Amino acid sequence: MRLDKFLAESSVGRRKIVRIYIKEGLIEVNGEVITEPSMDINENSDVIKYLGKVVSYTGKVYYMFNKPAGCITARKDKDHRTVFVFF
Known part of the structure; x- marks a missing residue:
């Protein structure tokens, strides 16, 4: 699985934001700072x-x-409650 997809599906942030985090060096994989969002991980x-x-x-x-x-x-x-009121 791609690193950016993993982080997005783990609720770290949206995929676009997660790519920025990775490029800024905020993500480590097995103790190593990674700067490539497309890296495959297990x-x-x-x-x-x-x-x-x-x-x-x-x-x-x-x-x-x-x-x-x-x-x-x-x-x-304007006139009715929407589904977003309940969340």
Whole structure:
């Protein structure tokens, strides 16, 4: 798996932001500072650190939401509550 994908899926940040962290030298893989976002890593055996803290692989996380009556699926609405009010 690519290092930037691993960090993004481990909630370190969005992929674009994670690439900046890597290029700034904030990420270590097995004790070595890495500056190449496309580096292949083994998420099961390599030790990845961000700012000195070990990052564990969480993978993708999915949330289920049962939308209540009267709630609309939109970012903003002047008249109704949206799903974002509940988060």
